[in-house]
Amino acid sequence: MVSTDSLAIWLEGEPVARVERNSQGRLSFTYLDSIFDRFNPGAPVVSLSLPLVRKSYPNALTKYFLDNLLPEEPARSTLAARFRLDPSDTFGLLSELGKECAGALVIQHLDDQSPLVGADPSLATPVDDKTVASHLQALPQSPLGVGNGVRISLAGAQNKLLLTRLEDGRWALPTGGVPSTHILKPPITDQRFPFSVDNKYFCMRLASNTGLAVAEVERLEFDDIPVLAIKRFDRRGEDGRLIRIHQEDACQAIGIPVTHKYQANGGPSLKQIARILSEYGTHDDLISLLELVTFNVAIGNCDAHGKNFTLVHLPEGIRLAPGYDLMSTLCYAQHDKQMGMFIDGIQTVDRVRPERIIKEATGWGIRQHNAEETVYTLLERLPESVAATINDLGTPNEALIRTIDSQIGLLT
Structure with missing residues (x-):
């Protein structure tokens, strides 16, 4: 029987490491034996802070890396409450949300179906602008758009909605193992920082006009809710499929x-x-x-x-x-x-x-x-x-x- 206290970390279609939680709740990170023939010792396979070695990394380093995949407060506590978890339960949160993280990592239970290297965008759930607006309005209760088949994680403190843009330009919820392609950021809720969407849009466009390498951005509105839509640089299309980039x-x-x-x-x-x-x-x-x-x-x-x-x-x-x-x-x-x-x-x-x-x-x-x-x-x-x-x-x-x-x- 597979232990529920072990998670597999997949990278580009292959399992590369496991995260284990012991009875005291402490975590460890261990590379799988199968990858030592593919990478040189010390290679930063998953992270520069976790180079390839034949030993387990301790709780602190493991948590530092994994916590940085999860949203910050208050979104973290809101998501923890949704899944009846303690906000400090990094392992539990990634058990629920780790199949779609920043970069190319997929974190899931060992007995879950193997993730595909490339995902078929048709498995995502198309939504109209009114539905997007409703998800934006619900972000305080449903951070990142989690719910309705969406299980996703992304770091940061600001409210944001993660969506997939289809080839025909429509928006879709990242369901069925499909990665999100865009991050939609509505206005910062703190009234001390007004016009945040226009501020960021102007600065990003200014950077681009000045010749800097920056992510592609658009300023959009959904039922009068302004958002900055940022195209993810850790996703790319290839032969009609969406690929995650580490x-x-x-x-x-x-x-x-x-x-x-x-x-x-x-x-x-x-x-x-x-x-x-x-x-x-x-x-x-x-x-x-x-x-x-x-x-x-x-x-x-x-x-x-x-x-x-x-x-x-x-x-x-x-x-x-x-x-x-x-x-x-x-x-x-x-x-x-x-x-x-x-x-x-x-x-x-x-x-x-x-x-x-x-x-x-x-x-x-x-x-x-x-x-x-x-x-x-x-x-x-x-x-x-x-x-x-x-x-x-x-x-x-x-x-x-x-x-x-x-x-x-x-x-x-």
């Missing part, structure tokens, strides 16, 4: 709990991310990281923490994912100026200047002239890009534009 965020890669996602709380630093890219990625990845850091300062994004930087596992190496949650937090007077990650030891965004960004980058191993060229070229493009984005989208909010203009002024 990824992990910086907290998972470094082995840090979700509660420590900010550097001020012991979370990842830019140098730690750069070190990973130096070892497993390319020089272009370091340049992309530098561009993203510079852009975040220019828009006043103080919320660029460890879970907003993601690493994509590809056959050729580990790459920095496109930017995907860019927002000017500085335009809200009540938001802290402390950055999610520090730059050359500076903690507040209003004190950062180009030479400190460049010094941070040279500490990663980027040559001085390359760092200078990257930072100053981006800053030179920004005013024209702001004007072009306003021309495309209009002015979403005067405070947002004033903040970005002010930050650019400080940097140029």
